[in-house]
Amino acid sequence: MGKDWSVDAVNTRLKAAKTGVTVVQRGNVLNLRATLPLKPGLTGKPKQQYISLGYRGNVPGLQRAEAEAKVISGLLVTGEFDWNRYLKNVKTDSQIWIEKFREDYFRKHGESDRTKFNYENNFNFAFKKIGDNLTCDELIKVAVSFPANSSRRARTVASLKALAEFAKIECNISPYKGNYGNRKTKERHIPSDEEIEEKRHLFIDSQWLTVYELMAVYGLRNHEVFFCEVEDIEKFTLKISEGKTGPRRVYPLNIDWITKWEIFKHFKIPSPARNYRESGNKINRAFKNRSVGFVPYALRHAYAIRAHNKYRISVAIASAWLGHSPSTHLNIYQRWISRNEHEEAFESLVLNK
Numbered sequence: 001m002g003k004d005w006s007v008d009a010v011n012t013r014l015k016a017a018k019t020g021v022t023v024v025q026r027g028n029v030l031n032l033r034a035t036l037p038l039k040p041g042l043t044g045k046p047k048q049q050y051i052s053l054g055y056r057g058n059v060p061g062l063q064r065a066e067a068e069a070k071v072i073s074g075l076l077v078t079g080e081f082d083w084n085r086y087l088k089n090v091k092t093d094s095q096i097w098i099e100k101f102r103e104d105y106f107r108k109h110g111e112s113d114r115t116k117f118n119y120e121n122n123f124n125f126a127f128k129k130i131g132d133n134l135t136c137d138e139l140i141k142v143a144v145s146f147p148a149n150s151s152r153r154a155r156t157v158a159s160l161k162a163l164a165e166f167a168k169i170e171c172n173i174s175p176y177k178g179n180y181g182n183r184k185t186k187e188r189h190i191p192s193d194e195e196i197e198e199k200r201h202l203f204i205d206s207q208w209l210t211v212y213e214l215m216a217v218y219g220l221r222n223h224e225v226f227f228c229e230v231e232d233i234e235k236f237t238l239k240i241s242e243g244k245t246g247p248r249r250v251y252p253l254n255i256d257w258i259t260k261w262e263i264f265k266h267f268k269i270p271s272p273a274r275n276y277r278e279s280g281n282k283i284n285r286a287f288k289n290r291s292v293g294f295v296p297y298a299l300r301h302a303y304a305i306r307a308h309n310k311y312r313i314s315v316a317i318a319s320a321w322l323g324h325s326p327s328t329h330l331n332i333y334q335r336w337i338s339r340n341e342h343e344e345a346f347e348s349l350v351l352n353k
Contacts, residue, residue, distance in 0.1 A: 005059040010066045019073035023065045026099075030055045030065045034072060039083050039132070050096060051086045092132035097167045101127075104166065114242055117223075117276040126156040127163070136171035139164055149178035189294050190301050193254070200261070202290040207270045211283060213263050214238070215296055218250045219303025219322055222280030222296050226272035233264060244276065245323040253306050253313075304333050 011022050021034040032051045038044050055061035075081040109115045129142045139160045146153040157177040164171045196216050203209040211225045224243040231239040236252045252258055272279040283296045307318040319329035
């Protein structure tokens, strides 16, 4: 009777032979796991590590993996194991944990353009800077490599903290976040409704006219413009099919612009780029090339402020229209909302208006 060529069967034979080496299948690629000396350049006691063989999880691959496991077992016994034989295929501790974290992330959130964008934007940019060893010192080293009190530093600390918790590494990395926060950012220019109307002429007769109008009237994120369609032309509602926070229905503020600008008569959106970031950057360049005087995202901020200060829409409703949580909404816009309310209270009580 022939041998059973499965991972479990191979490991049963390796255990019976007391090799101290096991076969692990990651995806469709076979790895060996054993207590091995640290790689060249590192000091410390031997520990459990992986060797990526590059063999596929089929019968020939399992046959070669079993044979290689026995070879490694013999080399370990005689003290002749040499990493240089395997180094090109070796995955570092950090690479292994990052891969596990990534797999867990997409298993929980699904794999789509939106989740890929979120993973790249929130995690991968920081993970790329982690060295071979996933230690607290290494995570802190990566965190402080970004400017202090910056958005990048704050996001890096959040992503590294998530990885540390996932890998069960004790690391108090939060103090390195710094003082960055929406209330501490530089005052940005938010255009008035009059300025938004005035700057529209810069986009006339260009492919970006509809983009400018939709961002102004519906408060869309840059990349969301490329994934919207008219849902109800009589109620002027649009549907966002995908984006950073998923599908949603969006409502216009103010409606007068829709009829005045005749948006739906020339409704035409440029083709998106390869991903959300590049799509958003295309709009940024269009604004910069025309010297608009404010960034595209300022139209979204103007929409949010208009929702409260002009139309008195509740936080719960406005945040849903904008596609984020009420807490995020208040954190971003509270200073503008409060300013208007203070001014109105003063005018009402002191100036009798």
